[in-house]
Amino acid sequence: MTNIEKRYIIDSNKLSGEFYFNSILQEAYACGLLDESDLENIQLQCISLLAYKSERYNMGESSSIRVEVAESIMKSISYTIGLYLKSLQDPDHAAAELKSEKISELYERGKKLIYDRFREAKHIYEMIQRNKIKTPNHSYNSTLSVNGIGLFFKSYNIEYEAHDIPASIDYQLCNPVNDLVGIEYIQKYLENLYLENEFCNNFTSDNIYYLLYGYDKGYQDLLINIFEQILTAALGCSLANCNIRELNISKEDIQYLYEKLLKYDKHTLMLDIHKAAENIFEEFNITNYSLKKYIEKSLPKIVTNIEIALELNTLNKVFITPKNPDLEPKIQFKSGVKMDDEEYRRLIEELLRCRYTSDKLELIKEKVKSFDDLEDILIDAQLEEEEFISLFNILGDVEIAAMIKRHPFGSDFQDVNISEAERVLQLYLESYVKQLHSNRREYIFQIVEQLCEVDI
Amino acid sequence: MNVFSSLIQKQAVDEIQKCNDFTARFGLTLSYQNAIELVEMRTLSLKRYGRVEFGGGVINKIIKEFCDSPYISMNNYVETLLELIEIFYFYKNETLDLISDDELIKFMKNSFDGKCQGSLELLSGRELDKMARNLRYGYAPDYSEDNEYEEEDEDDQY
Numbered sequence: 001m002t003n004i005e006k007r008y009i010i011d012s013n014k015l016s017g018e019f020y021f022n023s024i025l026q027e028a029y030a031c032g033l034l035d036e037s038d039l040e041n042i043q044l045q046c047i048s049l050l051a052y053k054s055e056r057y058n059m060g061e062s063s064s065i066r067v068e069v070a071e072s073i074m075k076s077i078s079y080t081i082g083l084y085l086k087s088l089q090d091p092d093h094a095a096a097e098l099k100s101e102k103i104s105e106l107y108e109r110g111k112k113l114i115y116d117r118f119r120e121a122k123h124i125y126e127m128i129q130r131n132k133i134k135t136p137n138h139s140y141n142s143t144l145s146v147n148g149i150g151l152f153f154k155s156y157n158i159e160y161e162a163h164d165i166p167a168s169i170d171y172q173l174c175n176p177v178n179d180l181v182g183i184e185y186i187q188k189y190l191e192n193l194y195l196e197n198e199f200c201n202n203f204t205s206d207n208i209y210y211l212l213y214g215y216d217k218g219y220q221d222l223l224i225n226i227f228e229q230i231l232t233a234a235l236g237c238s239l240a241n242c243n244i245r246e247l248n249i250s251k252e253d254i255q256y257l258y259e260k261l262l263k264y265d266k267h268t269l270m271l272d273i274h275k276a277a278e279n280i281f282e283e284f285n286i287t288n289y290s291l292k293k294y295i296e297k298s299l300p301k302i303v304t305n306i307e308i309a310l311e312l313n314t315l316n317k318v319f320i321t322p323k324n325p326d327l328e329p330k331i332q333f334k335s336g337v338k339m340d341d342e343e344y345r346r347l348i349e350e351l352l353r354c355r356y357t358s359d360k361l362e363l364i365k366e367k368v369k370s371f372d373d374l375e376d377i378l379i380d381a382q383l384e385e386e387e388f389i390s391l392f393n394i395l396g397d398v399e400i401a402a403m404i405k406r407h408p409f410g411s412d413f414q415d416v417n418i419s420e421a422e423r424v425l426q427l428y429l430e431s432y433v434k435q436l437h438s439n440r441r442e443y444i445f446q447i448v449e450q451l452c453e454v455d456i
Numbered sequence: 457m458n459v460f461s462s463l464i465q466k467q468a469v470d471e472i473q474k475c476n477d478f479t480a481r482f483g484l485t486l487s488y489q490n491a492i493e494l495v496e497m498r499t500l501s502l503k504r505y506g507r508v509e510f511g512g513g514v515i516n517k518i519i520k521e522f523c524d525s526p527y528i529s530m531n532n533y534v535e536t537l538l539e540l541i542e543i544f545y546f547y548k549n550e551t552l553d554l555i556s557d558d559e560l561i562k563f564m565k566n567s568f569d570g571k572c573q574g575s576l577e578l579l580s581g582r583e584l585d586k587m588a589r590n591l592r593y594g595y596a597p598d599y600s601e602d603n604e605y606e607e608e609d610e611d612d613q614y
Contacts, residue, residue, distance in 0.1 A: 051510035061556030064502065064509035064548060 009033060010091035017179035020082030028095035038099055045103035050074050052104075057160055072161060077107060079163035079182055083117075084110035114158050117183045122153055124190040131197045134205040135212070136220045143171035144193075152186055174228040174298045195294040196227035202284040203230060203247060210322035211247050217325075229320065231280075231295065232302050236319035238276035244283050249319055258315045261306065273303050331447060332454045333402050336370030344373065351381045361390055371402060379421045388428040397440070401447035403429060468495045468515070475516055479523040483530060486519075490534050497538045501545040514557055515541060521565045527574025536576065540564065543580045550588040555597065563587060563597060 009031045016023040025042065028034040034042075053073050054065045065073075084106055085094035097106065132144055142148050152167035163182045169189065174196060177188045200208065211233055212219040212226065233247040239260075240253040261269060277295060286292060302318075309318040339347075347367050354360045360383070368374050378388070392400065407422065409430040418426075433441060472491040479485065486494070494515050502509055518540050522528060528536055547560060555563070564579060572578035587597045 047510075054508075054510055058553070061558070062548070062553060063514050063557055064507045064545065066549065066553070067506045067508055070508045 006090075008090050008092045010095060012091050015091060017184075018181050019078070020086050021078040022082075024082070024085055024091055024094055025098070027091070028098065031095075033092065033095040034099060042098060042103060046074070046077065049077055049104050049107060053077065053160070072164075076157075076160055076162040076164075080110035080114060080158075081106045082110070083113055083162075083182075083184065087113055111158060111162075114162055114183050117187055118153075118156065118158070121183060121187045121190055124187070124194055125149060125153065128190060128194050128197060131194065131201060133197055133200045133208060133226065135208060135226060137212070137222070137224070137226060138220055139170040139172075139223050140226060143169050149186065149190070156183070170223060172223055172225050174225045174231070174301070175294065191290075192294065195288075195291050196225075198288065198291055199286075199295065200227055200230055202286075203234075203245065207245070207247050207322065210324050211320055213325055214320045214323035228298065228302070231298060232305070232318060233320055233322075234280050235273060235276045235302065238279040238283075239272065244280060247322055249321060251316065251321055254316050254319050254321070257319065258310065258313070261315075262310055266303075266307065269306065270299075270303055273299055273306075329450055330452050331398065331450045333371075333398065333451055334454050335372045335402075338370050338372045339367070343367075344376070348377070348380050351377070357384070357387050357390060360387060361394070364391065365394070371399065374399075375403070375406065378425050379419075382421075385428055388425075389432055392429070392432045397444050398447055398451070400433070401444050401451055402453070404433065404444070404448050405451055405453075465495050465499070468498075471513075472515055472519070475519045478520060482523045484523050484528065484533050485530075486534065493534065494537055494541065497541050498545075501542045504542075505545045505549050507545060507548065514544065514561075517557065517561050518544065521561050522568070525565065525569050525574070527569065539576050539580075543576070543584065546580070547584050547588055550584075551591045554591045559597075 010024070010027045010033065014023070014027055025034065025039065029036075029039060050070065050073060053076075054070060057069065057073060058065060081103065085091075085097065088094045088097065128144065133140075135141070144150075147168060149167050149169060152165065155166040156162075157164065157166075165181060165185055167186065171193075173189065173192050175192060177185055177192065180188055208226065208230060211229060212224075215224070215229055216222060230247065233249065234244050236242075236249045236254070236257065237244045237247060240249055240257050242249050242253055261272075264272065274296075277299060280286070280295075281292060286295075305318050306315070309315045338344075347363070351360055351363060354363065360381075364374070364377060368377060374391075378391070383391070392403075395403070407426045407429055409426050433444065436444070469488070469491045472486060472494055473488065476485045498509070498515060501507075515537075518537065522536070522540065544560065544564070548557075551560070564584065567583040568574065568576075568579050571583055586600070590597055590599045
């Protein structure tokens with residue numbers, strides 16, 4: 001059954017959320033609700049309101065104002081009036097108010113609304129502080145901190161910059177807020193984030209951690225949406241009949257899902273995902289209407305991801321197998337006891353005096369017993385490139401891996417704190433590793449991942 | 457908008473001409489044409505320096521402040537006013553709006569009659585420039601470096 005909707009003269013779909021006041025003027029004029037004299041009257045009133053606000057801005061001390069400031073004040077006025085007009089029951093009413101009421105009166109009503117909205121947003125922000133999830137993800141934490149959205153509640157300027165969003169918001173929502181600015185944006189953003197947190201709180205922080213670690217080891221620094229990852233994983237678990245609470249979906253399950261979902265067309269896939277979402281609602285006893293709506297709104301995006309993954313056979317990038325870093329194999333590496341300082345100094349002097357590479361190598365082999373000493377010698381003994389190569393040739397895979405771990409290369413950013421000698425070591429190490437056979441190189445990098453150094 | 461702005465301009469011209477009652481005692485008067493020139497100069501300066509003005513009044517203030525200057529006579533009255541108007545709006549921007557209209561006009565008058573001895577070049581190129589720099593760096597408008605070396609250096613510059 002289709003819903004019966006009342007028809008209005010102004011089509012609300014044509015109105016912009018961000019520039020509501022301007023767009024309603026355009027539409028009302030186009031539909032004949034406002035004529036030219038009305039528009040002129042509104043414009044004149046707007047200019048005198050702008051003049052009044054500019055004078056207040058200058059505190060009566062200056063009669064002129066920079067164009068950018070005047071523009072910003074005008075935007076703020078339009079935004080405030082637009083916010084009030086939006087709160088009316090329909091655009092036709094808004095047009096009627098524009099015709100009958102004074103602009104300054106509409107502005108004052110809008111300002112009152114903004115104050116109310118500001119209080120509401122602050123309340124939601126406080127609620128989010130209580131329901132936020134425990135995660136080391138930097139963008140999530142910094143956005144929720146006092147220097148992120150918290151900044152908004154200190155710097156928001158209702159009088160002259162009501163359309164502005166003076167906050168640092170890096171965290172991406174699953175359903176981003178579009179077409180809104182100012183307090184409306186913040187309120188919507190916070191509402192969405194609150195719902196996302198509500199859902200995520202159904203899972204233990206350990207399970208969230210394992211899932212995100214499985215997604216990427218460096219997820220702390222990534223600009224990812226946590227809710228989307230969790231929801232996708234939960235949907236995957238539901239489809240594969242795994243434990244939804246633990247988000248535990250294995251590689252075999254993903255393979256099974258791949259074979260199952262490949263047969264579906266888009267419509268069936270959507271139906272199946274909706275069914276899976278219903279399962280999740282039941283499992284966690286989710287009855288909150290807004291949360292249900294929000295999750296349903298997120299589904300098309302996830303379905304698109306699944307469709308693309310099915311085409312490319314990369315379903316394991318959509319449904320993530322959680323990984324517990326504590327259970328990963330580790331290689332422990334001990335450097336050994338360093339030699340006495342005096343002895344080391346003598347060795348370096350001797351090496352510097354040595355003329356032949358073979359002598360130097362013999363000397364190092366004979367005297368150096370710990371990895372730390374070897375590293376120091378590579379830095380201090382001013383060796384030539386072929387001497388480096390010969391030394392690296394003596395080392396085993398684990399030692400090379402440990403050397404890479406201590407002197408990582410390949411980063412775009414050069415560490416400014418390292419010395420010239422260390423840079424040379426890094427350079428030779430890089431060229432040595434590059435000329436290795438690809439199998440051995442991969443093996444070495446695998447060791448680097450698993451290596452953890454143990455203090456003696 | 458055009459009707460609106462021309463109305464404002466007409467009002468401004470009338471106000472400027474009313475100043476003649478006050479300045480006549482110093483032997484200075486402006487014709488209707490002169491008043492239009494001044495208003496046009498204001499519009500041009502505002503446009504050039506990216507500013508908008510709602511009320512009028514700045515030209516009147518400049519006229520009333522400068523009319524008793526010993527360096528202004530009927531021979532250079534209009535030219536001086538035209539330049540002063542442009543200088544005024546230029547330094548409103550340069551001072552980052554940190555100074556009020558009245559204070560800026562007063563500073564201009566004191567410097568014009570004092571250190572600059574009627575030179576508009578010195579006023580805009582040295583005194584106001586120094587003052588704007590002081591304000592931007594958070595000093596008082598009339599702050600000057602006590603260090604002799606610095607002063608020598610600045611003297612060299614000009």
